[in-house]
Amino acid sequence: MSHLIDIRRDLHKIPEIGFKEFKTQSYLLQFISNLDQQYLQITTWKTGIVVYIKGTNPTKLIGWRTDIDGLPVQEETGLSFSSEFEGYMHACGHDCHMAIALGLVEAFSKQPPIQNVVIYFQPAEEGPGGAEPMLEWLKAEQPLLVADEIYALHIAPEYPVGTIATKPGLLFANTSELFIDLKGIGGHAAYPHKTRDMTIAAANLLLQLQTVISRNVDPMDSAVITVGKMTAGTVQNVIAENARLEGTIRTLNADAMAEVKRRIEAICAGIEAAFECTVSIDYGSMYYEVNNDAECANALLQFAEQFDGAIAYECPAAMTGEDFGYFIKDIPGAMFWTGAASSYGLHHAKMVPDELLIPLNCQFVEQFLRQR
Numbered sequence: 001m002s003h004l005i006d007i008r009r010d011l012h013k014i015p016e017i018g019f020k021e022f023k024t025q026s027y028l029l030q031f032i033s034n035l036d037q038q039y040l041q042i043t044t045w046k047t048g049i050v051v052y053i054k055g056t057n058p059t060k061l062i063g064w065r066t067d068i069d070g071l072p073v074q075e076e077t078g079l080s081f082s083s084e085f086e087g088y089m090h091a092c093g094h095d096c097h098m099a100i101a102l103g104l105v106e107a108f109s110k111q112p113p114i115q116n117v118v119i120y121f122q123p124a125e126e127g128p129g130g131a132e133p134m135l136e137w138l139k140a141e142q143p144l145l146v147a148d149e150i151y152a153l154h155i156a157p158e159y160p161v162g163t164i165a166t167k168p169g170l171l172f173a174n175t176s177e178l179f180i181d182l183k184g185i186g187g188h189a190a191y192p193h194k195t196r197d198m199t200i201a202a203a204n205l206l207l208q209l210q211t212v213i214s215r216n217v218d219p220m221d222s223a224v225i226t227v228g229k230m231t232a233g234t235v236q237n238v239i240a241e242n243a244r245l246e247g248t249i250r251t252l253n254a255d256a257m258a259e260v261k262r263r264i265e266a267i268c269a270g271i272e273a274a275f276e277c278t279v280s281i282d283y284g285s286m287y288y289e290v291n292n293d294a295e296c297a298n299a300l301l302q303f304a305e306q307f308d309g310a311i312a313y314e315c316p317a318a319m320t321g322e323d324f325g326y327f328i329k330d331i332p333g334a335m336f337w338t339g340a341a342s343s344y345g346l347h348h349a350k351m352v353p354d355e356l357l358i359p360l361n362c363q364f365v366e367q368f369l370r371q372r
């Protein structure tokens with residue numbers, strides 16, 4: 001199975017963002033088309049791929065989903081197989097996820113499962129979200145490829161390799177992207193009174209946004225607002241006419257999401273009045289929570305308990321988002337974290353997962369799916 005590590009390294013070199021995974025899709029298709037095609041049926045959707053594997057005595061269709069996109073992060077791992085695409089990196093482990101999924105297709109192509117199996121290579125998990133439109137397409141155009149039960153994993157840098165961590169019920173948060181544009185009046189740095197400076201308005205907005213979680217959300221709930229990017233102005237001696245904040249909102253319940261948005265809108269209205277500017281909000285894409293089916297999550301934990309090399313862990317919910325939530329909104333299924341033992345976390349430019357997770361998870365998932 002060491003070839004799966006080579007595959008991960010190949011994929012690590014070519015990270016592409018949502019719906020632009022063209023080289024990734026070609027690489028995946030080439031690997032899959034070189035396998036024995038006897039039990040396989042391959043379909044593409046945008047930059048995604050769906051591989052159906054015909055079972056030997058099926059009563060249902062079991063799904064496995066991998067995400068395939070990278071992030072706009074400049075890699076700083078120093079690895080010999082670092083990203084060849086300047087400014088982009090597989091900083092969320094989707095290269096490992098894809099290598100595992102290819103290993104599954106390979107294993108099932110050699111020895112078909114009893115049940116029919118479908119493997120979804122889904123684009124755009126990091127944004128703008130590929131799961132929801134992929135599912136809509138499947139239901140409308142390829143209903144026979146809609147799984148009856150579905151699973152997925154995500155690497156977890158903080159756990160040792162072999163950890164299989166999940167829980168029944170809510171695992172990941174509801175998310176909404178957040179883009180706020182401020183427009184004032186630019187001008188000469190020496191005449192601020194003749195302008196409406198958007199660096200000051202944006203700085204105030206950023207600070208006021210911090211009060212939403214601390215003052216408006218029930219302390220017994222969990223919520224996050226992160227502004228990951230803030231831009232304003234053009235040069236040191238010109239007052240900025242425009243500023244932009246880009247961020248994300250996370251809540252564990254949908255009502256808290258509505259309340260957070262209501263408060264953000266009120267604060268933006270206040271900024272407009274205070275700084276005599278216009279403020280517009282765009283919520284971008286939103287992901288439904290990952291809410292594991294209890295039977296499916298417990299089955300994963302029980303299987304991990306007896307699997308050589310695995311450590312079953314019933315973990316707490318996390319504020320991470322995942323559009324896999326759309327799959328298991330409609331279909332019983334579960335997602336789990338799998339240990340990756342990196343001292344740097346997800347989305348960090350120095351994140352280096354321990355590649356031993358790839359063969360181990362490939363075997364774990366293959367055997368788990370075979371006995372469902």
Ligand SMILES: CC(=O)N[C@@H](CCC[C@H](N)C(=O)O)C(=O)O
Nearest residue numbers: 126127175176177248320321322
């Ligand atoms: C597993 C993971 O890290 N997922 C991403 C999903 C991003 C959702 C969306 N683009 C947003 O930022 O709200 C995450 O950041 O949790």
